Amino acid sequence: MTSALPSLTTIGFDADDTLWQNEQFFRMTEEHFAELLADHGEAEQLKSRLLEAEKRNLGTYGFGIKGFTLSMIETAIEVTEGQVPASVIEKILAAGREMLSHPIETLPHVHDTLEALAGRYRLVLITKGDLFDQERKLAQSGLGDFFNAVEIVSDKSRPTYERIFSSHGDGPARSMMIGNSLKSDVVPAIEAGSWGVYIPHDLTWAYEHVDEPTAAARFRKLQHLGELSKLLKNLD
Structure with a gap:
């Protein structure tokens, strides 16, 4: 007999080049x-x-x-x-x-996807970078109201996701992280026990390049954020 996977309650989103151009x-x-x-x-x-x-x-x-x-x-x-x-x-x-001071340009499917998920899951924005600049971009994006929590961190690692998903959710096992960086958004989230969803961006900083963790059971890859709702339905 196999036990069912724990139900997903919390979804983390990267910001730069996942929600808006950067x-x-x-x-x-x-x-x-x-x-x-x-x-x-x-x-x-x-x-x-x-x-x-x-x-x-x-x-x-x-x-x-x-x-x-x-x-x-x-x-x-x-x-x-x-x-x-x-x-x-x-x-x-x-x-x-x-x-x-550059204007914020949200990526395709972002607003509709967040609107559809808000209220059904706890949504957490998890972004690294300068505090002032990240707060500015979030405010200008108009997306802030969709999130239950915002975490602006100095770096993203396994302990980062363990802490955030335990503080704002029901632990890593019932959480998912979505982003365009395998190194920062996907691999450490999977190491913490979460789902890691990779949505490639045409431009990704060379520092963020690592191999796709294709052998990991909780790794998924989407072409764009508009495919997320279908993925979540299949996981339920």
Whole structure:
């Protein structure tokens, strides 16, 4: 005799590039950064140096636009051997400010899906990054009322999901996490005992790339958020 799976009561959602566009603004700014420093290296080389700086600085600055901007400045200083003009630093800072004020564009199926699930499940927004910026994006998105709780965390790991789904739900076993990052949203949620639903985005930061956990019983992959209701029906 096999025991039935525990019923799902809580659903966590990633924010950036799951509910609204985000990575495209980093890519656009990255291109601008490479143009500003074109005299000091090929575009791909400059982007690679920037990525190295971002990874190196995560423990100090965390995730988000402010850390990205500081990493751009640091890379500019490195590749110019300390000779970067003040005018270039000024343009990098301006690019960072522009990112922080960019209008929020929600992704397809987001509003309808959240509206359909609100009241049926406990919905929790679980996002990492700068507190001020994430709060701004949530407010501008108009999605805040759909969520029973919002957690803005410094990073996402197995303990993160164990804590959140125990605090805001009935534990990881009765919870599901949905996001575009295998590394941050899916794999650690599955490790915590939750369902992990991967919804790929056309643009995903290189730091977030890991292999799909296809052997995991609680791993699912959808093409877009509009397929979630069907998945939930099949799990019931």
